[in-house]
Amino acid sequence: MASISKNYALMESVKSHKHVPWCDDYEKMISGMLYDSCVPELMNGRFRARKLMDRYNKYFPEDATFESLAKDREVVLKELMGSVGKDVFMEPPVYVDYGCNISIGERFFANFNTVILDCGIVTIGDRVMFGPFVSIFAATHETEVQSRRDNIEYAREVRIGDDCWIGGHVTILPGVTIGQGCTIGSNSIVTKDVPEWSVAMGSPAKVVKKVTPVPPIDTTEGDKNT
Secondary structure (H helix, E strand, O other), X not given: OOEOOOOHHHHHHOOOOOOOOOOHHHHHHHHOEOEEOOOHHHHHHHHHHHHHHHHHHHOOOOOOOHHHHHHHHHHHHHHHOOEEOOOOEEOOOEEEOOOOOEEEOOOOEEOOOEEEEOOOOEEEOOOOEEOOOXXXXXXXXXXXXXXXXXXXXXXXXXXXXXXXXXXXXXXXXXXXXXXXXXXXXXXXXXXXXXXXXXXXEOOOOEEEEEOOOOOOOOOOHHHHOO
């Protein structure tokens, strides 16, 4: 069910993101309200993302090395996504709706064919791994037909915590939060929140066991030693 009011906290959270197509319908979109997906600002935002996707997915110079290719792709990825941490590597092809609504933490790896429909805000933590063909669907529609005829839709935020492994062919549906330290088995469809330090699998995904929590990484440790 769609929200009935704007989420000002979420709106504030994307103010640091690049190339956000600000307009009334954008604010409704990331707030989970019904919105018109065909207003010019949103259409132009998706068009911009498609140009950058095409560049990212096809770029492979004859004289490229692994290091040079990774560096060049990182430049494009930072133009495409709202926020990208250090040591992020996504095997092409990568497909997104807007890109600007995606925040990726440090040491992220995604295998081939990642799809993120980021009409809602999508937040991915540190040290997260995706298998091939992972799909995140933050976008959704009403089941009543008329709103779909009118290009009206809505979205829900998706969050993935630190230290998660998302197996190949996993689909994550709108509004889902996956807690830190989770593993999602291949071919699972995640329809509900998964508590931290869990292994979940199936369609719909269900928790099958818990894993041992690990302490947080002290990111200031390196500073102390310098």
